[in-house]
Amino acid sequence: MSGLLGKDLLGLEYLTAEQITQVLDTAVPLKEISERAIKKVPTLRGATVVNLFFEASTRTRISFEFAEKRMSADTVNVASAGSSVSKGETLVDTARNLEAMRIDMVVIRHGSSGAARFLAERIESNVINAGDGTHEHPTQGLLDLLTLRDRFGDLRGKRVCICGDVLHSRVARSNIWGLTKLGAEVAVCGPRSLLPNAMEEFNVTIFDRIEQAIEWADALNILRLQLERMQAGHIPSLREYNRVFGVTRERLERAPRDILILHPGPMNRGVEIDSDVADGPHSVILDQVTNGVAVRMAVLYLLAGHNPKLAAAAKGGA
């Protein structure tokens, strides 16, 4: 099976602007399915999808599962704990065994960068990267793009600042590629100890102070600050992080324009984002979650070889 996206979705770096736009366009009509009383279309009936999660995940795993089920795919969830992985089976053996049971797609979340590609090169099934190490999280990037597009219409010339731990963030990388390709201006803001040394080479603006980012941006995508970063010596304390980099209502009130607030979750309220902001009028954080299901339905649909132009018709049961 291969269509618009090819065999796999490994990262937004590897997609063209046209491909990204088509995924987003495909997701739009699919949104409506989740608003129905009977949230199901038969589009992927008979297809078997394995959700292979080697890392803990709630939101992404459930979102994929809903997307698969609402398209009528048969789904199996495999978590590393309680599977043969915990007995030392290699990734490639796990995948080959699954494939021997005749599956069609694998959704993989893994702690090692490149794991999704590694798998994709070794099995025939379609592979969807649901987050690989600190590399990419393409469906998160796509749902962020869809959420921004819903509000802005067109991303060209819009200014989006990604805030926080860019160094360890796969969400940041997928956002940088996706936003850049769709013509947005991209900046990052965070302590230099949490930005890659080669950050400039991504062609993004760097702000050392959150106040500068707020003055500049149309939207902030605020990354989760992993608590381990403090132990590893990247930052001195969560308290100081909030004081220097936290997105607070007071800071946003000084902005020259309304700023859209995104966060991939899970949030550390009171660290990178204050509750006033997370629950405030410009927060689209829950829209992101809603869009996540539609975007993943679109990716499944396209990888299964369906025509993007027929997505609207698929709602009816094509």
Added chain:
Amino acid sequence: MSAPVVIRGGRIIDPSANTDTVGDLLLQDGVVRSVGDRLGAIDGAIEIDATGRVVSPGFVDVHCHLREPGREDVETIATGAAAAAAGGFTAVCAMPNTDPVTDNQAAVGFVKRQGEAARQARVYPIGAITIGQKGERLAEFGEMVGAGAVAVSDDGKPVVSAQMMRSALEYARTFNIPVADHCEDPTLAAGGAMNEGFISARLGLKGIPAEAEEIMAIRDILLARLTGGHVHLCHMSTVGSVELIRWGKERGIRVTAEVCPHHLSLTEDAVEGYDTNAKMNPPLRTAKDVEALQQAVKDGTIDVIATDHAPHHYDEKEREFSDAPNGIIGLETALAVNITWLVKRGVVDVRTLIEKMSCAPARLFGLPGGTFAKGALGDVTVFDPTAEWKVDAATFRSKGRNTPYRGHTLTGRVDATVVGGRVVFQRGE
């Protein structure tokens, strides 16, 4: 007594004696008897036709991992020594990061005996600097040298403590052996999987900055200045290291340095696609580093080219990039990589390459060989500097298949390798 060997009609190049002549080479009773003179028929001699070939003192590799004892599934001293012979090496120095660590005279003796039993390339053991390579207590250099060790190293790991490195350099002076250090600041390099830069940032792999190597390189150079000991810096990979070595040499400090063929030819670009056969430590760096290292070979800042031959099992490399082990095999590709990237492109001539692969390593590590002086060891490498071949790891004598040159077409091929007047490798037609 083995039969005499006559190598006829080759271009005999021996930088140690300033020889570059077309003629015959005669080996008898395991040593060099005659260099360059045209010889008539010799009764019972083994003939090697070297027309159009280069006849060089046998190559000497001061840095390889033969994995025995401990990982005989990935290489043994016998298979490693056979791979060395096939790559034109008549002598190799085996690093001590075996299991158990080669850190005492019994272990050193074992490596030496296994090498002798293999009857391929000569195998010279390198002993550990510290017991168990733990960096805590000096190993018994004297006993190890007595059992055949030619140098000490904790390679695979740096000697973290400056005080320990100081002691090692001082203590090694008694035995006149080099202390070979793997230069890496372990805190800066921790968790790193490739060179730090834009590619590592894009791929989401933790980077190892050049400074992790350079900080240790300059520390070692300064400790050599302090102690008067001979520090040998393993597998140098950065432009900064080259500058630091140059600084040390200009001041007469006893620092010598090696570079590996892969750091002279490949860049971090090879990691794209998460190819675990491009994963090694130190990592592949940038084009600027490669250029500086090539120039350092040319101008003498870098003394020797060593392989850092590091076989790994297929299964260990066939996995997620960050979990795959560091290292690639190199014995059977070293000559061709060096010719392809250095000689063919005009960076150095064949004579300089022989100096870096044979004379200098033998001299720096105090080994016999690296010369055709009359009565010298009959260790000879015959190679064709223009033959092209496609790398197929399946044909290698090493058990390792982990090479980033797989499928590459390289120039330069070994035709015959002679150790102590005995032909240990000869390419079939």
